[in-house]
Amino acid sequence: MIAKLLINHYEAVAVILSGIGLANLLLQRNLIKVYLFLAAKGWVSERAAPILLKDGSEWVMDVDKYVNPIPAGLVLTGIVVSVSVTAFALALTLRFYEKYGSLNIDSALSQMTKEQEILEAEAALKVDIGDNIS
Amino acid sequence: MNDGLKKFLLDFYNWVTGNGARTENEDAMTELPPVLPFTMEPDKIQSRFHEKTLQERRKDWINLHGLSVFSILYRSFSIITCVVIVGLLLITVSELPPFGDENNPANNEVIDRYIKLGGNETGAQNIVAGMILDYRAFDTFGESAVLFTGAVSVLMILSAARRKNDEPKNKLHSGFNDRNFLKRAPPIHELKDDDAILRGVASLSIPAIILMGCVVIINGHLTPGGGFSGGAVLSTALILCANAYGFKKVHEFFNERTYIFSSSSALLIYALSKGYSFFTGANHIESGIPIGTIGNIFSAGLILPLNICVGIIVAGTLYGVYALFSEGEI
């Protein structure tokens, strides 16, 4: 298996890279870091290049040497997609920071639930007092 | 059932419902509930002096440890998932057809036609351009639409919300909405009025960059490059201009209205011309678009105008996203 991996070393490296990217996407609770690694998308698409390119490198045609044109097109699409997704994700993060003052999605969550509990408690208190007065 | 078991069950029941005797430890810890003047009747107050029920314990525990336990679980789960996926993929990769072999499944009749007949059928010297803008043009149309979607989303989320009359009407239910953590410092670019070095370099390089971008776009069907790469080059010229002379200068000729108008109309031209070609192609009608001689600037049918449209969209969008992030508006 190792020998085979060595033959396909481009893909092997690409796979490991995309794995790291995926792990970061899932693990980083700090959102900005998530988007640094939102290259996860970029990496996936870059990964497409070696995997697909190998199909035809050094392909002797009638006149000249050509590589398979399809992967190039696919990678181009992948890059464009990752650009737009990254921009969108960053925009959302900016909004998120404005709302919560934090980039950590979990601590922001707990902060919000606490505030909600306080609000609810206050509301309940008001109801109680109001009932009694009436 | 013997007595020991009964007692144990009773104790357990009391422990769950919170009716049992309090241990000293908990006595010390439980604070008296806040007694409000008129809210509770005496017996009600009495009933609150009990041991914590199971549910309350659970709630307390979650409040204390929930987040950390959740993140530990989440982390270990994610790591396991990723390791499994990478492992699977590594095994898969080792079984894939070997790299660079001529007999791979992907080297089939599809590639054959793209390379052998591509030049004559699309008129493009650059096979990749011929492939993405003619053979598989629908994908590329979708791709431009992805860029358009991203731009519209960013514009909607960032630019539109900055205005004052933009808050939702029923403010009461939209969460704690009006907090604004992000206090914007005045933009740096506006402060430095005369950065002579930057301006000098910019005045020299902006024309060159624009020229380069145009060359890449216009020669898209002849040499490597095309609308996407050329548009990216053009957008760097705009960004450099904004940084050297301030966003206000760029505003004079490129603002949100121009951006929306230019990219919408470029995409519309793209869509309509490509739609015509799709339609005629599918219905086996001669489209009447001349292909020209391979290697000339005016060749390859629709590819040149399409590249120009894509270039306009990409340049505007990339600059627009940059401006939105640094200034909050285009």
Place this chain on the structure above:
Amino acid sequence: MTVKTLAYNIPFISIFLMMIAAIITPVLPKRHRIPEKLSCICLFIVAVLSGYLIYALDTANGDIAFNFPVGHYPAPWGNELRAGLLEAVLAFCYSIAMLLSLTGNFQSTAEDIPERRRSFYCVLMNLLAASLLALTYANDIFTSYVFIEINTIAACSIVAVKNSASTIRAALRYLIMSLVGSGLVLISICLLYDLTGHLLMQPMHTKIIELVKNGKYIFPLTVSLALITAGLAIKSALYPFSFWLPDAHGSSTNASSAVLSGLVLKGHIFLIIKLFLRVFGLDVIEALRMDKVIFILGVTAMIMGSVHALKQLNIKRMIAWSSVAQVGYIFLGLGLNSVEGISAACLHIIVHACVKPMLFTSAGGLSAAADHLKSLHDLLGTFYINKWAGLGFVAGACSMMGIPGFAGFASKISLTMASFDSPLIIWSLAALALSSVLNALYYVPAMIAILTGTDEKIHGVHEKIIIPLSFKISIGMFIALNFYLGLRFVPLLRLIMRGVNIFG
């Protein structure tokens, strides 16, 4: 050409029309809600065209499906669309459901979203419709991927359109999960291309059959099938991957919730169906044992989705969790791995696409009657304030419980019938029964809550709220659809089955 020229061009025209509508919307004037009206008109045209396509295919000689080459080049070289009865029925259903959810929430959209944003919102809705139609018709796996991305971005941003803290957080979660999903899909597409050398579905199928017959590359094939199914399952909120859903669907504005729950999930599920039937083929799926996995996940989703819904007090979150359970039904049908099972799953896609938007729309109407509060306690007696919303909710809840005569009954009975031929009959019947009971356990209390109220509310001492005509019309249409599907589902099921038979 076996179909008429107009029918032949309909798949392309419908996708293209929605695209053009999305492109010109930003330059339109924003006054008088012109952008929204344009969206509605385009959706209506698409619905009419799809209806005509169904008619044309139904009356054609023999069962046919046709390929539409997008451009001048035939199948393995150019992109391609493919349309048959199943695709036409789904496109019709999507456009109708989207049209009704947009018109039904015409007022609440205006309340939640400021005018400047609404124009962009319409762009995204149009793009969403275009991508759903493209996912339905596309016959090329990479085109599908591109449109999945459009779908993802548009779906996340229609969640984030309501500029509040909880929606932004929900949208971020949704985005992260969706990105994981599309990453898996992209990796898997690369692998498949590497193994087969094709991106179009039918040539890929021939190649895969050949590979399986020769016993070559079985492991990579299995991995790529598993990855692409997992990626699409994350996007369609199959149970263990569905924790992003209640936040996203529960906190966004009503029109977004309705469209997301009713349609966006289904687009990805339909792509899974397409992969199973057209790219891999049912025999290969069975040989790679994917059907069992799908079945188990589907059963888990049916039960766990309902269990989670039981815990919710917020009405929109409850409906959102119920969507998870309903997605489970569809996967159960898929896991039966037979033509009947898949037809029943498709019927359930249609039923759910018609019922869930109705539930969200009427829940929005009810909560508007209760001063925009969404907890079940606050909704007591709201039936009597907004009767149309109340009727819609009751009809939707009855349908979700599977009461005969309502739409949900149709799909449940067809799933039951389909499972009779399967070796998994006991499990699937038990799951269906248990899930129906669980559904009743949370929909009945919700109905009781909105139907019982204080005397003031019943006798109309409350302040009158004006129910807009668009709301009445769309709820009326939804209820009519609901009864139509519940009472006359046999011809529709037959139509779908013919579609599934020629789908491959």
